[in-house]
Amino acid sequence: MKRPESQLVHYDLVKHHFVFGVTFLFVGLLAGFLYSLQFIHHYPFEGIEWLSAARVRMLHTNAIAYGFLVNGFTGALYYAVPRTTGNPVLSRKLGVFLGWALQFTVLATAVGILLGRAQAVEWGETPTGFEPGSLQPNWIPCDLLVCVFAVGLAIQMSAPMLRARGKRLYVTAWYVTAGLIWTILTYVMGNFLPEWFLPGTAGAAVVGLYIHDLVGLFVTPMGWGLMYFFVPVILRKPIWSHSLSIIGFWALAFFYPLNGVHHFLLSPIPMYVQYGAILATMAVEVVVTTVVVNFFATLWGRGHAVRENLPIRWFYTGMVLYFITCLQCAWHTTVHAQKIIHFTDWVPGHAHLVMFGVFTFWLIGIITWLWPRITGNEWYSKKLLSHQYWWTVVGLSVMFVDLTAAGLVQGFMQRALDPWLEIVGAEVPFWFVRTLSGAMILLGYAMFLYNLWMTARVQRAPYREEDHLARIPAETPADLHLPTTAPEV
Amino acid sequence: MDRYKGVFLVAGLGMFFLAFVASGILPIATLSDIPYQTLDEIAGDPIPEWRDLAERWPEAFEEAFGAEAREQALLLSRNLEDQPADPAAVAATTRAYAEALDRGRDIYIAEGCWHCHSQYVRGVSQEEERWGPVAMADEFENELQLPQLWGTRRVGPDLSREWGRHTNDWHAAHLWDPKATSPGSVMPAYPWLFEEDPVWQPEEAVRAAAAAIADEKERTTWLRRELARTRLRPNRDGLSLITFLQWLGSWKPERPWNNASL
Numbered sequence: 175m176k177r178p179e180s181q182l183v184h185y186d187l188v189k190h191h192f193v194f195g196v197t198f199l200f201v202g203l204l205a206g207f208l209y210s211l212q213f214i215h216h217y218p219f220e221g222i223e224w225l226s227a228a229r230v231r232m233l234h235t236n237a238i239a240y241g242f243l244v245n246g247f248t249g250a251l252y253y254a255v256p257r258t259t260g261n262p263v264l265s266r267k268l269g270v271f272l273g274w275a276l277q278f279t280v281l282a283t284a285v286g287i288l289l290g291r292a293q294a295v296e297w298g299e300t301p302t303g304f305e306p307g308s309l310q311p312n313w314i315p316c317d318l319l320v321c322v323f324a325v326g327l328a329i330q331m332s333a334p335m336l337r338a339r340g341k342r343l344y345v346t347a348w349y350v351t352a353g354l355i356w357t358i359l360t361y362v363m364g365n366f367l368p369e370w371f372l373p374g375t376a377g378a379a380v381v382g383l384y385i386h387d388l389v390g391l392f393v394t395p396m397g398w399g400l401m402y403f404f405v406p407v408i409l410r411k412p413i414w415s416h417s418l419s420i421i422g423f424w425a426l427a428f429f430y431p432l433n434g435v436h437h438f439l440l441s442p443i444p445m446y447v448q449y450g451a452i453l454a455t456m457a458v459e460v461v462v463t464t465v466v467v468n469f470f471a472t473l474w475g476r477g478h479a480v481r482e483n484l485p486i487r488w489f490y491t492g493m494v495l496y497f498i499t500c501l502q503c504a505w506h507t508t509v510h511a512q513k514i515i516h517f518t519d520w521v522p523g524h525a526h527l528v529m530f531g532v533f534t535f536w537l538i539g540i541i542t543w544l545w546p547r548i549t550g551n552e553w554y555s556k557k558l559l560s561h562q563y564w565w566t567v568v569g570l571s572v573m574f575v576d577l578t579a580a581g582l583v584q585g586f587m588q589r590a591l592d593p594w595l596e597i598v599g600a601e602v603p604f605w606f607v608r609t610l611s612g613a614m615i616l617l618g619y620a621m622f623l624y625n626l627w628m629t630a631r632v633q634r635a636p637y638r639e640e641d642h643l644a645r646i647p648a649e650t651p652a653d654l655h656l657p658t659t660a661p662e663v
Numbered sequence: 664m665d666r667y668k669g670v671f672l673v674a675g676l677g678m679f680f681l682a683f684v685a686s687g688i689l690p691i692a693t694l695s696d697i698p699y700q701t702l703d704e705i706a707g708d709p710i711p712e713w714r715d716l717a718e719r720w721p722e723a724f725e726e727a728f729g730a731e732a733r734e735q736a737l738l739l740s741r742n743l744e745d746q747p748a749d750p751a752a753v754a755a756t757t758r759a760y761a762e763a764l765d766r767g768r769d770i771y772i773a774e775g776c777w778h779c780h781s782q783y784v785r786g787v788s789q790e791e792e793r794w795g796p797v798a799m800a801d802e803f804e805n806e807l808q809l810p811q812l813w814g815t816r817r818v819g820p821d822l823s824r825e826w827g828r829h830t831n832d833w834h835a836a837h838l839w840d841p842k843a844t845s846p847g848s849v850m851p852a853y854p855w856l857f858e859e860d861p862v863w864q865p866e867e868a869v870r871a872a873a874a875a876i877a878d879e880k881e882r883t884t885w886l887r888r889e890l891a892r893t894r895l896r897p898n899r900d901g902l903s904l905i906t907f908l909q910w911l912g913s914w915k916p917e918r919p920w921n922n923a924s925l
Contacts, residue, residue, distance in 0.1 A: 228775030290773030368810035374803025431682030517817035
């Protein structure tokens with residue numbers, strides 16, 4: 175029995191998370207842009223305590239991570255999970271509650287960071303709400319709120335999975351189920367163990383594990399899980415190989431978590447742990463190749479969609495960048511490359527490529543696909559969508575190349591024992607280009623916001639599903655005319 | 664395989680714990696014989712810079728940590744070569760010193776210092792030449808390393824060998840206006856770590872001396888340094904942060920590891 179979509183998907187929940195997600199992404203991008211001005215001696219709020227550049231940096235990363243990525247993925251899951259399992263989520267009321275709880279947490283985190291309540295773990299700056307080392311409260315316990323949200327979301331999403339008894343679960347469901355469990359464990363591990371129980375070197379190993387697991391076990395499974403759903407739906411053909419998707423999933427589950435310590439290579443952490451992390455990081459590249467090959471094989475026969483269909487264009491651009499990122503990982507994690515690039519701008523270049531170029535691109539693609547469906551209106555301006563794409567992609571590419579080059583310059587100057595301030599001086603031109611590339615990205619994003627706003631307000635044409643799916647070419651061989659979309663496997 | 668949904672639950676938990684054992688439990692086990700130091704143990708042997716803070720900014724120090732703590736701090740040795748201070752005097756100032764270290768560390772975290780300053784020296788890329796001895800695991804087994812502040816980026820210098828590299832004066836001037844001590848620095852200024860916001864009116868003598876410097880850039884730098892030297896008074900947060908910065912690396916017997924290239 176198949177339910178009509180209106181009973182399956184709570185569009186108001188999808189919309190809620192997308193609206194807050196795109197708003198927080200704007201805050202995040204703006205914060206990043208402002209922070210970059212500090213490096214070219216033009217930070218506008220110098221001397222204002224709560225807008226100190228270093229605090230704004232944490233606002234940048236946390237607004238993106240918790241404000242945008244969590245909201246974006248949650249919104250997309252509220253659409254994809256019911257569609258892929260054929261069952262609605264546990265409860266709409268729970269969804270509303272979790273939604274507002276998340277927005278409150280994000281705001282409390284942002285204000286807490288600006289007031290100086292941050293913690294010293296990357297991506298775990300979320301205030302604990304207690305004076306360090308004691309149980310004396312000093313702020314809203316954001317860490318605990320994030321945990322409440324993560325557990326609530328896991329319960330919310332596990333209902334449709336468990337109800338799908340007797341049916342085979344599509345790969346999206348595997349990623350989401352495993353990802354939600356991993357997220358809870360990862361978050362608890364990173365936000366409590368090193369701060370309360372594990373000092374020094376052992377704590378650093380766990381912090382490395384946390385930094386990496388949040389990317390590898392929360393963002394990556396959600397991202398790929400959603401790609402396995404949206405790409406076949408839009409292309410109107412099943413994924414090329416289910417066997418490869420199984421290999422990809424299990425290999426990710428096995429290798430990704432072992433990578434963590436590569437964030438602290440050549441540190442006092444025991445070398446056998448470091449070498450293990452390096453080998454696991456290299457192995458991830460094999461996994462990534464299977465996944466990327468699978469998706470490009472799926473595109474076979476629908477290549478025109480990359481040109482004609484914007485969500486598909488975002489998705490596949492992201493996949494190319496993902497492949498580049500992981501290829502980079504596989505060799506820059508070696509101790510030899512680390513001698514030069516560790517501690518330099520190479521690393522932020524790499525991080526922006528994956529967090530912005532891959533996962534943010536995918537979410538923008540998903541929002542681009544779902545927004546007309548949610549509002550019932552066709553896009554206000556498709557031309558603007560295309561402009562946005564190019565500004566964003568070119569901006570990010572410039573930023574990546576620039577920061578990578580800057581990293582090499584820094585790394586070699588540091589090794590050559592050049593005076594420190596000379597190294598800083600040599601970087602300023604690179605940082606200037608970085609700011610410009612950030613401005614390009616911001617401009618592209620402003621187009622998106624305007625477009626979202628106008629689409630919701632003005633109906634130029636009603637939404638028609640057909641317009642948003644890939645065209646099936648007339649000359650396609652008959653055996654490629656597969657009637658189903660993959661999620662109904 | 665996918666008929667057994669429970670398997671994903673096991674995968675989720677099992678794989679995660681496998682990684683936690685490999686990169687969490689194993690290092691913990693390897694490092695478990697290193698003794699752990701509490702804050703009080705660390706603070707048992709105050710650095711000479713602590714005494715210097717009490718001497719240099721008497722009112723600020725008294726306001727921040729109390730008159731008694733200051734009196735006791737002044738009984739400490741002036742430098743490492745002096746005879747060890749009276750143990751009773753050390754004990755009396757230890758509590759204030761511990762408080763300053765703890766608070767200084769909080770400021771270090773709140774201001775995000777750790778995003779641009781690393782705190783470990785690697786044994787590659789001539790880092791030993793520039794910073795000092797390579798980092799060892801036993802340096803970090805104490806209460807002020809919860810969590811450790813190693814960092815992953817070096818926009819500014821590594822700070823794990825900071826002790827003795829600069830004077831308290833220098834740190835105050837640098838936190839007030841980084842460009843005053845380090846022309847071209849991209850570090851933000853932290854004026855809220857100081858007592859008041861002094862709107863500096865240079866005295867006649869200073870004006871005359873400044874006028875004698877022909878190069879404009881040099882003159883600006885000189886004026887800034889003069890301001891920092893004569894008019895600044897760190898508040899409790901500022902004193903604590905300076906204490907914490909000076910403490911970094913003080914646990915190593917070799918000192919100083921100054922060199923020209925920094």
